[in-house]
Amino acid sequence: MATAAAGGTLIIWWPAFTLGAYNAVFFDDVLTLWAVATAVLLSGAILRKREALPWGGWLALFLPSLWIVLAIVAPRTKGFPYLHYFEEVLNLVGAPILTWLLSRILLPDYAELPVHERLAAVAVTLIIGVLAFLLGQFNYLFLTCADFNVSGNNPPAHCAQGPPLSRV
Template sequence: MAGTLVIWWPAFTLGAYGAIYFNTLMTIWAVATTVLFSGVVLRSRGAIPWGGWIALALPSTWIILAIMLPRGGDFHFIQYFEMALTLVGAPILTWLLSKILVPDYATLSLFHRLGAVGATITVGILAYLLGEFNYLFLTCTDFSVSGNQPPTDCAERASIRRY
């Protein structure tokens, strides 16, 4: 569930706007850093494998790169890194959170462990598609009222009365 909370909004905004915004990346940073600190506290349990430590450090690496690299211009590497961090990071966070928080995680079958990550990936894909096809069920007003900039392809008004 935690991974789903991390992935749905960035996937939706990627579909609706073709971009992932900084507030989403900061949420992933907060979750990853919390799991990282929890892993330090619970390190005697061996809850996080070495690859997990690297994955959890990626959001902080993104922040350091964003501080060090020039803004604007033709340097788009950081934008691709942001997308990869978001779309790959949420399933990894789901896996690591499960490993840390579910005491019997190691006894679960591989099918059940992969199923949890698969559910997160599926929700991310569905959220992306909902963002891509937002005009089918949302209006520009829905975006404006929520405090978001309406995407270029939003529907001006609903074809049926919703309220």
């Protein structure tokens, strides 16, 4: 359970933080989710573990690829101007779902785990996502604009002025 929860939180924490700090999920976060989901999808196909997931699970693993196809065929200027909402939902909903899917595929005794343990991995991912969002919203309490600059990120609109708090 801890491994699945850790995997899910690695995917959700940064998109949730940037949504809190910048009111946006960045494309590289969506591409990270795409890479992990596609790796699990292809691994499951190669290992022939299709029975490990219901058809909806395999469809969920394909959603990040669908986002890329939509981004290519539907230009934002005229085709689908709200594609960024799909990106945000994909990341914030996709990470907990990916946690559940990874658990089903990677843990051989997954079905034998008590329901509360299976749900706990997804719950941990959701909790980390909410906490990361709040840390992004209130970044000015523990980070400065200089911290964002030093890390190579643009400072969000509501960051605190001052020298970097984290020393490199």
